[in-house]
Amino acid sequence: MRVNLPFSSAWLVAALTVFAHSSLAQESPYIVTYDHYLEEPGNLEVEYFSTFGTQRGGSDFHAFWTELEYGATAWWTTELYLDGQTTFRDSTVLTGLRLENRIRPLKHEHFVNPVLYVEYERKNSADKILKEVEGHDVESDFLVPNAEARKEHINELEFKLILSSSVKGWNFAENMIASKNLSNQPWEFGYALGASRPLALKASAKRCSFCRENFIAGVEMYGGLGDRYSFGLNNTSHYVAPVVAWNLPSDWTLRLSTGFGLNGNSHVFLLRWGVSREITGFGSAVSRLFRGRP
Amino acid sequence: MKESIIALSVMAALLGASCALGQHEKPVAPNYKAGALVYAELAKAPDKARAKRNPMENDPDAVAAGQNLFKQHCSECHGSAGYGTEKAPSLRAEGVQSATPGAIFWILTNGVVRRGMPVWSKLPEPQRWQLVSFIRSLGAVSKTLEKKAD
Numbered sequence: 001m002r003v004n005l006p007f008s009s010a011w012l013v014a015a016l017t018v019f020a021h022s023s024l025a026q027e028s029p030y031i032v033t034y035d036h037y038l039e040e041p042g043n044l045e046v047e048y049f050s051t052f053g054t055q056r057g058g059s060d061f062h063a064f065w066t067e068l069e070y071g072a073t074a075w076w077t078t079e080l081y082l083d084g085q086t087t088f089r090d091s092t093v094l095t096g097l098r099l100e101n102r103i104r105p106l107k108h109e110h111f112v113n114p115v116l117y118v119e120y121e122r123k124n125s126a127d128k129i130l131k132e133v134e135g136h137d138v139e140s141d142f143l144v145p146n147a148e149a150r151k152e153h154i155n156e157l158e159f160k161l162i163l164s165s166s167v168k169g170w171n172f173a174e175n176m177i178a179s180k181n182l183s184n185q186p187w188e189f190g191y192a193l194g195a196s197r198p199l200a201l202k203a204s205a206k207r208c209s210f211c212r213e214n215f216i217a218g219v220e221m222y223g224g225l226g227d228r229y230s231f232g233l234n235n236t237s238h239y240v241a242p243v244v245a246w247n248l249p250s251d252w253t254l255r256l257s258t259g260f261g262l263n264g265n266s267h268v269f270l271l272r273w274g275v276s277r278e279i280t281g282f283g284s285a286v287s288r289l290f291r292g293r294p
Numbered sequence: 295m296k297e298s299i300i301a302l303s304v305m306a307a308l309l310g311a312s313c314a315l316g317q318h319e320k321p322v323a324p325n326y327k328a329g330a331l332v333y334a335e336l337a338k339a340p341d342k343a344r345a346k347r348n349p350m351e352n353d354p355d356a357v358a359a360g361q362n363l364f365k366q367h368c369s370e371c372h373g374s375a376g377y378g379t380e381k382a383p384s385l386r387a388e389g390v391q392s393a394t395p396g397a398i399f400w401i402l403t404n405g406v407v408r409r410g411m412p413v414w415s416k417l418p419e420p421q422r423w424q425l426v427s428f429i430r431s432l433g434a435v436s437k438t439l440e441k442k443a444d
Contacts, residue, residue: 026367026416037416040370042381074407108404109415169418201418205358213421249366280370284381 027253028171029245031272032132033194033220035173036113036164038104039071042283047276049255051130053267058143059088063095063128070282075104085128091146096123096154098131102162109166117160117175125152130270132158134177135188135227136235138265155182169201171218186229192222196243207249216245223262237266252277329378332406333389339400346396348430350423360428363421367414376432382411391433398426 028035031049039045047067054060065083072078081098100119126149128142158179165172177190196218204211223238225231241259248254252275259270350356365374371382378384385391390398402422405413414422 028416035416037413040412041410071412074405074410074412104407104413107407109413166415171416198418202420203359203363203424205355205362207362213418 026247027216027245027255027276028194029196029216029218029243029255029257030173030194030220031241031243031255031257031274032130032222033173033192034102034115034117034160034162034164034175035171035194036104036115036162038075038077038102038115039069040278040280041071041074042281043071044279044282045069045276046279047274049129049272049274051128052271053128053130053142054269055142055267056139059090061085061087061128061142063130065129065131067276077102081131083123083127083129083131085126085146087126087128087142087146093124093126093146093150095127095129095150096121098123111165113164115162115164117158117162119158119160121154121156121158123154123156125149125154127154130267132177132179132190132192133222133224133237133239134158134179134190135224136230137190137224138235138237139261139267140265142267156180157182170195170197186227188227189225189231190223191225192220194218194220194243196245209248209250214247214249216247218243220257223266235265236263238262239266239270241270241272329383329387330389332383332409332411333387335406335409336389336393336397336401339393339397343400344394344396346394346399348395348399348423348426350420350427351395353424353427356424356427357431359421360424360426360431363417363425364428367417368425371410376429385429386432390429395423395426395430398429399423402426 028037045067047069049065049067051063052060053063063083063085065081067079067081069077069079079098079100079102081100082094083096083098084092084094086092098119098121100117103116105114105116125144126146156179158177160178161176163174163176171194173192173194175192177192179188179190181188196216198213199215199217200212203213208214219240219242221238221240223233224236226234226236239259239261241257243255243257246254255272255274255276257270257272259267259272261267261269364372364376371379372385373379376385378387399422401411402414402417402425404415405411407413414425417425
């Protein structure tokens with residue numbers, strides 16, 4: 001087994017370069033599912049995620065990505081993703097970038113809160129991050145060697161309708177996915193569902209690392225729903241994943257997810273983890289840099 | 295190829311616009327007029343929400359817990375002592391301190407999204423009430439200081 005640890009580590013270090021000012025975030029534990037909470041305006045969240053996946057009939061893989069998430073306004077969040085992967089006994093490759101925008105159309109909080117999501121992806125076929133599962137994505141797609149897979153370039157637009165509710169400390173989120181490969185491919189569909197809750201609803205009077213309110217646990221489920229010509233569950237993959245997030249007082253958030261494939265088309269096991277840090281006042285700092293005013 | 299260039303251009307334009315809009319929209323300036331617009335949002339709280347009582351009002355730890363939450367989530371914009379900054383108005387102002395706990399809770403839950411105040415419903419209800427307890431305690435401190443100054 002050959003893992004390109006220096007490359008992955010460099011990616012992690014680059015993603016989490018320490019900035020001057022950060023704040024404790026209250027991050028959800030989801031890795032795939034989106035809820036309706038956007039980044040606070042002017043803040044930048046730097047995130048790194050890893051996915052280890054098993055592969056039947058081929059080599060296991062470690063995919064990784066960095067997210068830079070900026071709160072443009074209280075109703076608009078924009079993100080840049082950079083992703084890559086290492087396939088054991090094969091190679092490490094960069095697999096692409098994504099530009100994402102999430103917009104909250106309603107002014108007030110409701111029982112169900114919609115968020116509109118639009119993303120442009122420029123990636124190659126070696127992409128294995130499984131940030132979403134859609135269409136007829138199946139485990140055997142990952143059997144193609146990296147050298148061959150990276151030759152095929154994909155330009156894709158992805159749309160999501162995010163619906164999310166908060167009820168008595170619980171969050172329930174549903175994402176409906178529609179994506180279009182711009183190379184004359186049919187529309188593909190997918191879904192992601194999530195439910196989560198902090199282990200305690202009241203905050204402690206003292207700052208603490210191991211207080212129950214710092215832990216948010218939940219479960220998410222995601223999978224493909226075929227395409228325009230063959231909508232449904234036939235030849236699709238699906239996963240269920242218990243998830244947990246630990247919001248540390250030292251400004252970091254750690255996430256862990258253990259995903260299990262639900263049918264023969266799915267990877268048997270996905271171990272995912274992530275680390276993130278929120279940098280407050282990033283927009284103001286950039287403004288000062290270029291305009292010379294506070 | 296043509297489609298991907300168009301898509302990339304659209305996304306780049308969105309990214310640029312969002313940064314520009316963020317910078318443009320950001321300042322809820324520390325002047326009273328801008329603050330007044332935000333304070334006016336408190337008056338928009340529905341009667342039912344305004345009439346809600348703070349279930350944490352008799353909790354001896356609520357203010358201390360609320361202070362921790364305030365430091366973590368609110369002080370960046372409202373200032374560490376709640377006096378306000380260029381980004382968000384003072385929470386010690388009469389407009390806030392004379393509001394009912396229910397109205398403050400309603401603002402925390404719904405935000406003032408079009409004026410830069412995010413939604414805080416991601417904090418569980420008990421934590422939002424703890425924040426209300428702390429915000430209300432700022433008024434008591436302000437009055438004590440004013441009396442001493444007199």
